[in-house]
Amino acid sequence: xxxxxxxxxxxxxxxxxxxxxxxxxxxxxxxxxxxxxxxxxxxxxxxxxxxxxxxxxxxxxxxxxxxxxxxxxxxxxxxxxxxxxxxxxxxxxxxxxxxxxxxxxxxxxxxxxxxxxxxxxxxxxxxxxxxxxxxxxxxxxxxxxxxxxxxxxxxxxxxxxxxxxxxxxxxxxxxxxxxxxxxxxxxxxxxxxxxxxxxxxxxxxxxxxxxxxxxxxxxxxxxxxxxxxxxxxxxxxxxxxxxxxxxxxxxxxxxxxxxxxxxxxxxxxxxxxxxxxxxxxxxxxxxxxxxxxxxxxxxxxxxxxxxxxxxx
Numbered sequence: 069x070x071x072x073x074x075x076x077x078x079x080x081x082x083x084x085x086x087x088x089x090x091x092x093x094x095x096x097x098x099x100x101x102x103x104x105x106x107x108x109x110x111x112x113x114x115x116x117x118x119x120x121x122x123x124x125x126x127x128x129x130x131x132x133x134x135x136x137x138x139x140x141x142x143x144x145x146x147x148x149x150x151x152x153x154x155x156x157x158x159x160x161x162x163x164x165x166x167x168x169x170x171x172x173x174x175x176x177x178x179x180x181x182x183x184x185x186x187x188x189x190x191x192x193x194x195x196x197x198x199x200x201x202x203x204x205x206x207x208x209x210x211x212x213x214x215x216x217x218x219x220x221x222x223x224x225x226x227x228x229x230x231x232x233x234x235x236x237x238x239x240x241x242x243x244x245x246x247x248x249x250x251x252x253x254x255x256x257x258x259x260x261x262x263x264x265x266x267x268x269x270x271x272x273x274x275x276x277x278x279x280x281x282x283x284x285x286x287x288x289x290x291x292x293x294x295x296x297x298x299x300x301x302x303x304x305x306x307x308x309x310x311x312x313x314x315x316x317x318x319x320x321x322x323x324x325x326x327x328x329x330x331x332x333x334x335x336x337x338x339x340x341x342x343x344x345x346x347x348x349x350x351x352x353x354x355x356x357x358x359x360x361x362x363x364x365x366x367x368x369x370x371x372x373x374x375x376x377x378x379x380x
Contacts, residue, residue, distance in 0.1 A: 071333035072111070078103035100124060104131040111161075111336065114138060117206050118213025122147045125162065129154050134161040136332050139226075140218050140355060141348050148352035152345040161335045163344040164351060166226050168296045170327035173304040173319050174230065177283070177290055181231070185308060186285030191266040192231060193282050194224035196296055197254070197275035207273070208249040215251035217243060217359060221271035223296045225354055227281050228259050228267040234350045235262055241362035244272070253367055257358045274367065287311070298324065 076095040079085035085096035097103045103112070104127060111134035114124050122142045128135045129151070141164040142148040155162035168174065181189060197220060201207055207214045228236060236259045243252040254272030270278075280293040288310030298304055298321075306317040335344055 071337075072329060075108050076103060076106060100127075104128060104133070109133060111136065111332070113165075117209075118218045119143060119211065120213075122151060125151055126154065129158055129160055129162065132158065132160070134332075134336050136163050136165055136328075138165050139222050140164075140213075140352065142352050143213055143218075145349070145353045145356040148349050152349050155345055156341050159339070159341060161332065161341055161344060162348060163332050163335060164348045165328055166223075166351075167324040167328040168223070168298070169226065169230050170331055171298055171304075171324040172322045172327075173292060173295070173298070173306065176306065176317075176319055177292065178231070180290060180308065181283065185288065186283060186290055186310060187287030189232075189265055189283060189285050191268070191284045192228065193268045193270075193284070194227045194295070195270045195278040195280065196220045196223040197270065197272045198277045199273065199275065200253075201273055208246075208251055210250050214249070216253050216272040217255055217355065220273060221255055221257070221269070221358070222351070222355055224267075224269040224271055224281065225257070225259075225358065226351060227295060228269060229350065229354065231281075231283065232259070232261050232265055232267055234354075236260065236267070236354060237262075238354070238357045238361050239266075241358045243359070243362040243364050244274075244367045245364055246274075246367045252364075255358075255362065257362075259354075298322070300324075 074092055074094045076097050077085055077088045078097040078100050080099065082096065082098045085098055089096035112128045114121055114135065114137040116124060118140055121137050125135050125137045125141065142151060151162060206212050207219050239258040239260050241257040242255055244254040246253040253274050257269045259267040279297055280291065280295045282289055282291040288308065291307040292304065294302060294304055300323045301321055303321050304319040306319055308315045308317060
């Protein structure tokens with residue numbers, strides 16, 4: 069793992085910790101509190117359910133450890149601001165794990181934009197959605213921070229920030245709630261820059277799979293189909309359309325999590341506790357604005373075959 073050596077893994081149960089530790093040649097620890105008492109750690113990675121990210125990030129920072137935390141790092145903007153203040157006060161790196169922004173395909177797209185490959189950027193559409201989850205999936209549990217906005221929606225929101233900048237306003241949003249589980253299972257948002265460039269975002273887990281975005285300029289479009297969750301061995305495909313002609317670009321595979329760890333290590337070595345926490349705070353603020361401005365609607369149950377025939 070580059071600059072990192074895996075020392076230990078913690079789980080609530082000894083069995084899970086031991087199974088992971090055996091597979092990855094590290095020490096098993098039962099209980100997260102116990103992990104934070106070790107004196108051979110410099111940093112932790114927190115991949116727990118969403119509602120547990122902020123509490124354990126705080127505990128880790130208070131233990132003097134740098135933190136790489138899964139998205140969303142926090143459930144509220146106020147929670148994010150408090151964590152950012154703590155990290156800066158302690159001189160520690162606090163970074164949210166959006167690995168896709170480190171994938172080389174994103175740099176390729178941004179270079180084309182800067183070169184004017186599609187003219188003036190007018191807007192973007194971005195989607196991240198997938199079919200329904202198993203009934204016992206933790207992402208259906210509101211007490212653990214479940215819901216489509218926190219699990220899937222944060223990706224197109226982060227993509228909009230990556231490509232359009234942080235001066236984004238929320239023009240409107242919708243969240244569709246599943247009454248059975250009490251969490252949002254689908255949603256959409258319309259964002260806009262001060263110059264009027266728009267971002268139309270959609271997300272959820274009641275859809276067929278989509279994982280990409282399209283940038284629409286005055287002279288063409290750029291599309292990525294696997295923008296957020298590209299496997300290490302995937303050769304990404306980018307489509308550039310201009311003047312009615314489409315060109316397919318086969319890009320190099322990349323290991324985005326390795327790149328994320330590299331960025332985390334670089335921040336630790338340089339002592340940069342500002343840029344990563346600025347990023348985390350901007351993300352939390354925008355996600356909260358989407359959530360608070362959203363019109364909430366109930367997800368209707370699927371129409372049965374018999375009902376469809378009756379309607380026909």
